[in-house]
Amino acid sequence: MARVLSCIQPTGQVHLGNYLGALRNWVSGQHAGDVFHGIVDLHALTVTETPGTLGANTLDLAAMLFAVGLDPEVATVFVQSHVPQHTQLGWIMECTVSFGELSRMTQFKDKSAKKEADFVSAGLFTYPALQAADILLYDAQEVPVGDDQRQHIEITRDIAIRFNHRFGDTFVIPKAVTPAAGARVMDLQHPTNKMSKSTETDAGIIYLTDSPAEIEKKFKRAVTDSDNTVAYDRENKPGVSNLLDILSVATGTPVAALVEQYSQYGKLKTDTGSAVAEMLTPIRARYEELKNDPGELSRLLRIGADRAQVVAASTLERAYRAIGLAPR
Ligand code: TRP
Numbered sequence: 001m002a003r004v005l006s007c008i009q010p011t012g013q014v015h016l017g018n019y020l021g022a023l024r025n026w027v028s029g030q031h032a033g034d035v036f037h038g039i040v041d042l043h044a045l046t047v048t049e050t051p052g053t054l055g056a057n058t059l060d061l062a063a064m065l066f067a068v069g070l071d072p073e074v075a076t077v078f079v080q081s082h083v084p085q086h087t088q089l090g091w092i093m094e095c096t097v098s099f100g101e102l103s104r105m106t107q108f109k110d111k112s113a114k115k116e117a118d119f120v121s122a123g124l125f126t127y128p129a130l131q132a133a134d135i136l137l138y139d140a141q142e143v144p145v146g147d148d149q150r151q152h153i154e155i156t157r158d159i160a161i162r163f164n165h166r167f168g169d170t171f172v173i174p175k176a177v178t179p180a181a182g183a184r185v186m187d188l189q190h191p192t193n194k195m196s197k198s199t200e201t202d203a204g205i206i207y208l209t210d211s212p213a214e215i216e217k218k219f220k221r222a223v224t225d226s227d228n229t230v231a232y233d234r235e236n237k238p239g240v241s242n243l244l245d246i247l248s249v250a251t252g253t254p255v256a257a258l259v260e261q262y263s264q265y266g267k268l269k270t271d272t273g274s275a276v277a278e279m280l281t282p283i284r285a286r287y288e289e290l291k292n293d294p295g296e297l298s299r300l301l302r303i304g305a306d307r308a309q310v311v312a313a314s315t316l317e318r319a320y321r322a323i324g325l326a327p328r
Pocket of ligand 1: 005006007008009040043130131134135143145149152
């Protein structure tokens with residue numbers, strides 16, 4: 001079974017686009033590989049500074065990952081800051097990557113340019129070294145990522161190859177893989193844009209924690225078009241096509257069959273709203289249960305942290321020995 005690592009930053013609430021686009025596949029894929037899922041809170045620290053929010057967001061995300069169906073006995077779900085080896089190996093990675101390599105990372109160039117006069121932390125610059133540590137600690141063979149993260153996996157490979165060359169074979173060289181294709185969910189108000197937490201208003205975003213009434217209201221107000229024929233055409237009818245796609249995944253009915261079934265936008269909107277509300281009801285219930293039982297949530301996270309730490313500690317030890325640090 002391939003060792004697979006996915007990491008997610010605890011920044012903001014999980015929405016329907018995250019769920020149908022990725023998390024659902026994490027759940028269905030948890031038996032197909034030896035999967036590790038890290039909630040990378042320390043990476044989020046490069047941009048978050050209000051005291052307490054990072055920890056709160058971390059617990060919210062963890063509760064949601066278990067609520068959507070990740071099984072702590074099957075998948076290793078852990079919080080990055082609970083496993084100290086990440087920052088320990090991170091330093092070694094910083095000493096293995098060059099200033100020039102980090103300077104060429106497009107994400108750093110974009111983010112630091114955007115922050116301009118604002119505070120650009122050194123962590124934003126060394127971010128890829130910590131990410132390399134995340135990956136190499138687990139001997140990950142596969143890292144499913146979107147295109148925006150490919151350069152980070154490339155630099156991780158370069159670092160691992162360089163380290164192995166200097167100090168002898170220590171790290172597994174990972175490769176980026178394309179995640180199983182999920183549904184592409186668009187914003188209900190701006191159906192040409194992907195549903196995304198960076199949108200200014202929430203009106204077109206379905207959060208997994210929204211109540212059935214809120215969900216139904218947002219779908220009722222979904223933007224469509226004025227020609228009033230139900231047809232699937234992403235280009236010319238993005239709003240209607242988005243509803244058809246969502247209803248299709250929520251009910252397991254092919255889009256073509258739905259197109260036959262519906263003649264009115266109103267009915268399509270209400271049915272999609274109720275199908276999504278129904279799909280999310282057990283998830284929200286489990287989420288609330290865990291949020292109301294912090295002891296249970298931390299027990300589940302401890303299972304993950306303990307399992308992650310066994311692997312991480314042995315890899316770090318291997319790296320220390322390869323370098324030849326004085327034994328203690
Ligand atoms: N940089 C990734 C992102 O912004 C998050 C991340 C941190 C990550 N460590 C990782 C992704 C390790 C894959 C593997 O989404």
